[in-house]
Amino acid sequence: MLAGAVAVALAVVLYFVLGAFVHRPTAAPEGDTYGAAPSYALTDQHGRSFSSSALRGKIQVVSFLFPYCTTYCPLTTRVLAETEQLADSAGLSGAVAFVAFNVDPEGAGPAELTAFLRQERVDPDDSDWHYLTGSPDQIRRVVTGGFHVFYQKISLSDEQKAEAEEKAHGDYSPQPTEPNPLADRAQVNYDVVHHDAIEIVDSHGIIRHIFNGSRVTPRQILTAVQEAG
Numbered sequence: 001m002l003a004g005a006v007a008v009a010l011a012v013v014l015y016f017v018l019g020a021f022v023h024r025p026t027a028a029p030e031g032d033t034y035g036a037a038p039s040y041a042l043t044d045q046h047g048r049s050f051s052s053s054a055l056r057g058k059i060q061v062v063s064f065l066f067p068y069c070t071t072y073c074p075l076t077t078r079v080l081a082e083t084e085q086l087a088d089s090a091g092l093s094g095a096v097a098f099v100a101f102n103v104d105p106e107g108a109g110p111a112e113l114t115a116f117l118r119q120e121r122v123d124p125d126d127s128d129w130h131y132l133t134g135s136p137d138q139i140r141r142v143v144t145g146g147f148h149v150f151y152q153k154i155s156l157s158d159e160q161k162a163e164a165e166e167k168a169h170g171d172y173s174p175q176p177t178e179p180n181p182l183a184d185r186a187q188v189n190y191d192v193v194h195h196d197a198i199e200i201v202d203s204h205g206i207i208r209h210i211f212n213g214s215r216v217t218p219r220q221i222l223t224a225v226q227e228a229g
Contacts, residue, residue, distance in 0.1 A: 034207035038146025060201035067116035102133035151194035
């Protein structure tokens, strides 16, 4: 577990060393583990209190989503929705929880989380889905301190400058552009950059896999879920 924790910490350090306000996920060496998932008491997409204790005995598919995102987050959410369909077909309905954390706790609350899920083809009333938010300090403790996922709010102007510098140095990697009606309505002047990680937590609360959310397939996630069981 120590090696896994060091690997995750190194991934976060590399994010800063490599610079770039782009989405870069953590890496997960095959067969490694990353310690225990954090405990928490937060608020779900319905504005109700939600505790990590409610997930005991379940396998968790954990993601980190910016509801005003117009790049990877909508794609990731659709991948997770398809994963849930596969899990249900494999007889895992009720055994797998899909837990997402809001990386914009200051700018988006339960109403926005509900709207984002709905527009990305996830039923907000699905009992297996939990899109969680809280105070900025609570989310930072859980997301970065517990799941080792970097995120940072930046202005769109600063993001554009960073992209221009990347292009000038030949390091620019274009990102997909996805429609997001919620973002169109909100017209926020910032982005929240973050690792596009999907983490698999086993029924004992241990982080078993960390995937690149922009590259993993629903079938790969399902396989990891089955292995974690």
